[in-house]
Amino acid sequence: MVPPSTDRKFLGRLSLPERNYVAEALRTETVGGMLLLLAAVVALIWANSPLGDSYASVRDFHIGPASLHLDLSIQHWAADGLLAIFFFVAGIELKRELVAGELSDRKAAALPVIAALCGMVMPALVYLVVTLVGGGSTDGWAVPTATDIAFALAVLAVIGTSLPSALRAFLLTLAVVDDLFAILIIAVFFTSDLNFMALGGAFVGLAVFWLLLRKGVRGWYVYVPLAVVIWGLMYNSGVHATIAGVAMGLMLRCARREGEEYSPGEHIEHLVRPLSAGFAVPLFALFSAGVAVTGDSLTHVFTKPETLGVVLGLVVGKALGIFGGTWLAARFTKAELNEDLAWPDVLALATLAGIGFTVSLLIGELAFTGNATLTDEVKAAVLFGSLIAAIFASILLKMRVRTYQALAAEEERDEDMSGIPDIYEEEDPAYHLRMAAIYEKKAAEHRRKAEAAAVSSDNGDRPA
Template identity: 50%
Template sequence: MPRRVAAMWPFRPTVRYSRNLTEALRTETIGGVIMLAATVAALVWANTPWASAYTKLQKYELSPSWLGLDHMDLQHWASGGLLAVFFFIAGVELREELTHGELRNPRDAALPVIAAFAGVAMPALLFLAVSSGTGGAARGWAVPTATDIAFALAVLAVTFSQCPAPLRAFLLTLAVVDDLIAITIIAIFYTDKLAFLPLVISVLLVALYGVLQAKGFRSPWVYVPLAVAAWYFMQRSGVHATVAGVALGMLTNPTETPDERPTNAEQADHQLRPFVAGVCVPLFAFLSAGVALSGPALNAVFHDRVALGVIAGLVIGKFVGVFGGAWTAVRFGLATLGEELHWREIAGVALLAGVGFTVSLLIGGLAYPDPEQFERVTTAVLIASLIASVAASMVFRHRVRQRARTDGEVAATG
């Protein structure tokens, strides 16, 4: 770069700036905001006269024939490649929960786990009821079953910043278990053609990764090639490659070391979370969320029973399933409601569980390869996620005012 141009260049990132940026990207609020910005950008572009350029970008193929990866456009790379890293972090979080967190004690884990399973079953049943009679609709039964971790935690952080730690843990555990169920559903129900040999190779590579983790091996120069190879062979097998991501994440060792260095799980989370929050999820959102929002397009959504089933499943089914599952678990003595938790706060989380953005769009693309149907489903997911976010925000803001009033009364009487 010429000296004069370099002198005019207004932005030179310093080490301190880069460090602050990556630290910011590790927070749920910033990650959620970036994902929201990417979604808005996609929607704006898709509703301009240059919408065809957006579609061409989505469908731009990067399919190295020598790797055997056929028909991989940018949208597929985002859903199969970038989201595999997202699910790796989800797997790390789940392993942390099982080792050190809420899932360590079965009694404490029962509430969010039961709520998560009920929050998967109820939306699926409601979707099937609403979409019944529509040809091919049943294939998308899993679309409204997932909760978006990043978006949900971002909404909670913004609207209820002083929320009790157990409430955040409840939502995190609920969303992580929800993701595990979703990835299991993808592996079982959305694998059409199975290539046995690549699957075996991928499983063996994942197992080798797990053995090295268990033995305390720490070098990323070994783990990264192993993970990429496991992802590649899983992709070749016909099973969605995100399954490899969550499996590798769950095998990443969270055990404390005698020298008190960061664990493998902590190090992986520390290094990859900014990449997931700043690149993986926003790019997936940008390449998936661009749908037409014209009057005729929205009219088609509200006359499509599949799309209506998605909205009903996420907004109503998730709330009924999560809140009803939690209440039933407490009512029959299967779980306990912690002293710091309140049923109104659980209701807010149950509404927030209807934000099904990332994984719902992923399953929607697998269930409905027809572009028009997928566009209606995507629009339905966006509408439902917006409704769920607003409804949950209203509950949390009301709860904030209640807590402030109670604290004020206690201070006055004290």
């Protein structure tokens, strides 16, 4: 007797609920990505215009209660405050992936987890090799490790590539796992001296937050003030304040119960994601991407070991790490690639993941605190590395655009206007029975109207 095959499809078609969730999530991220691009462009123009001094004045303007150690600059508020909203959404995404998404199945989770891990290790190694050989600082090893999903989706929107849902879901899952590792890096390597009293208060606040959720307490007026208190305590503890957002996101229930269209976590994510993608992240970019671009700074990007390490880490390290990790994982887990796709498609996604904007800028600020000149140069390197990765990915994706458009069109085809793509209905064993019933109902309705018209004609009725 031949044992059943253990091979699995990699980048195979998603289930209909998962496809709908991914489409909704990425639609918001795409709009947010366009705003992110716009904010970055505005920041660069503003910082390099005759009004550049005003940009610095606004960015460095301090506001907040000094008695609570929260007298922060606008840039600091954007990085530590607004990005907590971004990481809150990331926490919900991670929780949902763990309980209902790609990461809920250990075998299915192996590929994106290994790919994301390799996609963070390889850029870090590339950076370390470049800086060690060039005699630069190794402090920025974590800068090129992050992927910015919103920026990547904005690139996809600009070049007009209709990626199949499986490729988009893989990119989203990569970004979610990438965010998890980025959170761990920030928590472990960029935590200053700890204030254990404030940290204990933050943990008490998180415990109260969890208890209220379990008791079913509702009302934004309860959770928002509590979240602000937890954030403030976390900031004063020495742990990066965005960790508070992740922790609260992970506490939300993301598994649907019987009769629920959306879980509480999905519902809150639906409400908060536009605030994150459309306001928090673009505003952070506005006050972080404004670096002075001069001939010398451009030269330094490709000559200084720290900046060159960031560029090569994003462009080369990310592509090699994700593609190599995915290929090895698929080979050893016997996961067969979807026959409609090819390995160059994975390489294109891996290259696209080299767009490391938001979190890379944040880590760049944390890694070189106290050295404003090097911080700005590293930020410029992040911008250039992301731009180069976007160009390479666009070229690779354009080479396969007809294939993607055909696959996307097949996924969207709905000839019977049922609201469910035909490709999902055709795979359902009961599909033909349902279609026969629909056609019979339509035929009966047609016969009824014909009989009514005949009776009306026999009675001499005429239309008004």
